[in-house]
Amino acid sequence: MWLxxxxxxWLTAKISLLGAVLALDRTAVFQGMLSRPLIAAxxxxxxxxxxxxxxxxxxxxxxxxxxxxxxGSNIPTDDTLLALAAGGTAAALSGLPVNAMLNDRSLALMVxxxxxxxxxxTRKLDSWVRVRNARLIDExxxxxxxxxxxxxxxxxxxxxxxxxxxAAGALGLMMVSSLLLVPLLLFxxxxxxxxxxxxxxxxxxxxxxxxxxxxMNQKRQLAVFxxxxxxxxxx
Amino acid sequence: MKxxxxxxxxxxxxxxxxxxxxxxxxxxxxAYAVYPLLEKLYAKNPEHLAQRTRRYLVCFNTxxxxxxxxxxxxxxxxxxxxxxxxxxLALSGSLAGLYGAVGDAFFWNGLKPMVSxxxxxxxxxxxxxxxxxxxxxxxNLIHLGIRYTVYLxxxxxxxxxxETINNWRLPLLRNIMxxxxxxxxxxxxxxxxxxxxxxxxxxxxxxxxxxxxxxIGWLGxxxxxxGGGQLRLFEVLPAGGLVxxxxxxxx
Numbered sequence: 001m002w003l004x005x006x007x008x009x010w011l012t013a014k015i016s017l018l019g020a021v022l023a024l025d026r027t028a029v030f031q032g033m034l035s036r037p038l039i040a041a042x043x044x045x046x047x048x049x050x051x052x053x054x055x056x057x058x059x060x061x062x063x064x065x066x067x068x069x070x071x072g073s074n075i076p077t078d079d080t081l082l083a084l085a086a087g088g089t090a091a092a093l094s095g096l097p098v099n100a101m102l103n104d105r106s107l108a109l110m111v112x113x114x115x116x117x118x119x120x121x122t123r124k125l126d127s128w129v130r131v132r133n134a135r136l137i138d139e140x141x142x143x144x145x146x147x148x149x150x151x152x153x154x155x156x157x158x159x160x161x162x163x164x165x166x167a168a169g170a171l172g173l174m175m176v177s178s179l180l181l182v183p184l185l186l187f188x189x190x191x192x193x194x195x196x197x198x199x200x201x202x203x204x205x206x207x208x209x210x211x212x213x214x215x216m217n218q219k220r221q222l223a224v225f226x227x228x229x230x231x232x233x234x235x
Numbered sequence: 236m237k238x239x240x241x242x243x244x245x246x247x248x249x250x251x252x253x254x255x256x257x258x259x260x261x262x263x264x265x266a267y268a269v270y271p272l273l274e275k276l277y278a279k280n281p282e283h284l285a286q287r288t289r290r291y292l293v294c295f296n297t298x299x300x301x302x303x304x305x306x307x308x309x310x311x312x313x314x315x316x317x318x319x320x321x322x323x324l325a326l327s328g329s330l331a332g333l334y335g336a337v338g339d340a341f342f343w344n345g346l347k348p349m350v351s352x353x354x355x356x357x358x359x360x361x362x363x364x365x366x367x368x369x370x371x372x373x374x375n376l377i378h379l380g381i382r383y384t385v386y387l388x389x390x391x392x393x394x395x396x397x398e399t400i401n402n403w404r405l406p407l408l409r410n411i412m413x414x415x416x417x418x419x420x421x422x423x424x425x426x427x428x429x430x431x432x433x434x435x436x437x438x439x440x441x442x443x444x445x446x447x448x449x450x451i452g453w454l455g456x457x458x459x460x461x462g463g464g465q466l467r468l469f470e471v472l473p474a475g476g477l478v479x480x481x482x483x484x485x486x
Contacts, residue, residue: 027252027255028250028252028253028254028255029249029250029253030249030250031252031299031300031378032371032374032375032378032379033347033350033370033371033374033375034371036351036370038351038354038355038358038366038367038370039367039370039371042364042367051364052362055358055362055364055366055367056362058367059355059358059359059362059366062351062354062355063351063352063355063420063423064465064466065465066347066348066351066465067458067463067464067465067466068464068465069339069343069344070343071339071343073257073260073296076465077465105431113468116468117468119467119468127257130255130256130257131256131257132256133254133255133256133263134256134257134258134259136254136256136263137256137258137259137262137263137292140263140266140292141289141292144285144288144289145285147281147282147285149274149281149284149285149288152285152288153266153267153270153288155254155263156250156253156254156263156264156266156267157250157253157254157267158254159253159254159255159256159263160250160253160254162254163253196478196479198431199431199432199433199478200475200478200479201431202427202430202431202433202447202478203471203472203474203475203478204471205355205359205423205427206424206427206447206450206451206454206474207454207466207471207474208355209420209423209424209451210451210452210453210454210455210457210458210466211454211455211458211463211464211465211466212348212352212416212420213417213420213451213455214455214458214459214463215344215463215464216344216413216416216417220413221413221414221417224414224417224418224421225417225420225421228417228418228421228422229421229424229425229444229448232421232422232425232444233440233441233444233445
């Protein structure tokens with residue numbers, strides 16, 4: 001039995017270590033949208049052997065977290081970690097025979113239900129890393145005063161290690177919990193409800209659309225949205 | 236200044252927020268990016284180099300993309316002597332506030348939602364990796380183009396970079412991007428009906444699309460009632476009842 005778990009442990013370690021590199025793109029390095037759920041979930045899915053389910057999850061989550069923006073010292077939910085954990089878990093579980101009765105969308109929903117409650121944790125973790133990073137200023141000042149200029153300036157890069165370590169740890173934790181909870185959720189859910197679950201996934205893109213419209217210039221954007229929707233209804 | 240040094244400083248600015256902290260925010264990133272220039276200017280006097288670098292460890296926060304403009308400006312001022320360097324640093328605080336507001340509105344409220352919404356629309360139109368390719372390439376072509384251009388303008392024109400950015404009429408561009416975002420969101424809602432097979436055995440798309448729009452409207456009200464931001468999971472899940480009803484009655 002323990003031997004059966006080895007591939008999952010290996011996969012969790014692989015996604016945690018490689019996914020955390022992608023998670024650096026979120027704040028620390030580049031910020032070139034590699035950390036967007038669409039890309040992150042597909043990447044994790046590919047690592048676990050099923051990029052299609054990762055892509056589906058990424059597309060469902062992409063709009064959902066978009067209405068939270070990192071203005072000033074506001075720390076939004078880390079959708080990269082959630083997408084990586086969800087994409088990796090869903091792809092890992094999609095190959096199991098026990099999930100043969102579920103289609104990709106149902107499995108994606110189940111995984112999201114186990115991963116999304118970690119949202120508050122990701123915000124707290126990000127804040128914790130940023131609080132810890134403040135110590136680097138003192139370290140840098142001390143080194144400068146000691147005349148060790150080159151090593152002092154490189155303390156900036158220690159922040160990257162902190163972001164990376166926190167992301168890798170959190171990813172491992174989220175994936176393990178999700179890998180354990182999804183089978184439990186499937187066990188608890190009555191079989192008659194299974195066919196309905198694949199359509200419930202649309203709640204996330206729908207909530208994303210609603211959140212984005214809510215954040216925009218209400219009157220003008222709602223008029224455009226309503227106008228185009230009417231046009232599409234008529235056509 | 237050699238081209239190599241300019242590029243090195245720009246490359247260092249790509250990890251501008253590597254040690255972002257609540258105490259002084261991006262100060263370490265700023266010092267890290269400017270350091271190669273200071274090292275070149277004060278190579279013969281390590282104590283003075285340390286002193287000049289420590290000046291940058293002040294509270295600093297701006298939009299990470301437009302930070303390149305401020306960096307270019309600071310490099311421009313610093314290369315003209317210590318007095319000019321001090322003046323540049325004193326001015327950079329005001330520039331940070333200005334570019335923070337303009338940059339956040341343009342990138343986080345304009346470009347990012349637009350590219351994401353278009354990428355999601357491409358996915359629901361035909362699920363493939365093209366959505367991902369579009370998201371990555373479109374965003375980075377625009378963002379890196381702007382980032383490098385404002386850096387070069389700051390570097391060569393100094394404070395003139397304000398005029399350059401002002402001439403781009405970013406608020407107008409943002410409004411246009413918001414319209415594109417809204418249009419693609421409406422098309423995405425339309426595509427969701429087919430993607431999630433909400434039409435079932437019926438051929439008409441009208442009723443499912445109408446109900447989906449009601450669902451979006453209801454979620455939007457939820458969002459607005461608590462002053463915007465992202466909807467939490469417990470706020471979204473009750474709407475699942477509507478989807479279940481939709482499935483039971485129309486499929």
